[in-house]
Amino acid sequence: MPLEEMYVEPYGLIERDGQTASNVEPILDLVERLLGEPRVHAVVVKADFGSGKSLTARTLAMRMAQRFLTEARAA
Secondary structure, eight states, X not given: OOHHHXXXXXXXXXXXXXXXXXXXXXXXXXXXXXXXXXXXXXXOOOXXXXXXXXXXXXXXXXXXXXXXXXXXXXX
């Protein structure tokens, strides 16, 4: 089954310095936003077994690859 058909995006929130944010967001938007910050080079996703961490990583990689290819064609 294609990734797009089986992926159900989980929601997440940010925890920094022991403080947890109160706003829950779709995890892909959250990770992409964090990776766009100038001093962030890595994001740790922590969740229970079977909650979709690996599928989220695959989907994020697919999105980033598609964006790269689109930009490379435009250049």
